[in-house]
Amino acid sequence: MSALPSSIGIPQPDADAILRTLSVLFNPDDVIELRALSTRGRKQTPAGYFDREHRFLLVSEAVRLNRQGIAVYATLNTINPLLHSRYANRIEPNATATTTDADVLRRRWLLIDL
Numbered sequence: 001m002s003a004l005p006s007s008i009g010i011p012q013p014d015a016d017a018i019l020r021t022l023s024v025l026f027n028p029d030d031v032i033e034l035r036a037l038s039t040r041g042r043k044q045t046p047a048g049y050f051d052r053e054h055r056f057l058l059v060s061e062a063v064r065l066n067r068q069g070i071a072v073y074a075t076l077n078t079i080n081p082l083l084h085s086r087y088a089n090r091i092e093p094n095a096t097a098t099t100t101d102a103d104v105l106r107r108r109w110l111l112i113d114l
Contacts, residue, residue, distance in 0.1 A: 018059045019056070031049050032079075033079060034074055034091065036070045037073075046092065047098045048088075048089070048091040051081075057089055075099045077108050
């Protein structure tokens with residue numbers, strides 16, 4: 001197996017692209033859950049809920065976590081806006097409660113990962 005050419009760098013998160021993608025996937029008034037996959041074998045789930053006024057903070061947190069080697073994602077469907085009060089506009093490093101099926105108000109997207 002050969003090494004990657006030195007001209008190929010490690011991909012870096014693009015904050016502008018993330019913000020544009022959020023504007024396509026979500027309505028302006030949606031509360032968005034940002035969640036990270038369990039990190040480095042630990043049984044913890046960093047997660048937080050962000051409102052319209054804090055989209056830039058959501059993006060900043062996504063970039064920060066990703067630069068630490070942590071995979072992040074947003075819950076794609078419309079969730080109960082009351083969830084925002086759990087971890088309002090911040091990431092809780094060890095979230096004990098995250099969005100469940102019962103918290104989804106409307107299905108807008110179906111992700112198929114091939």
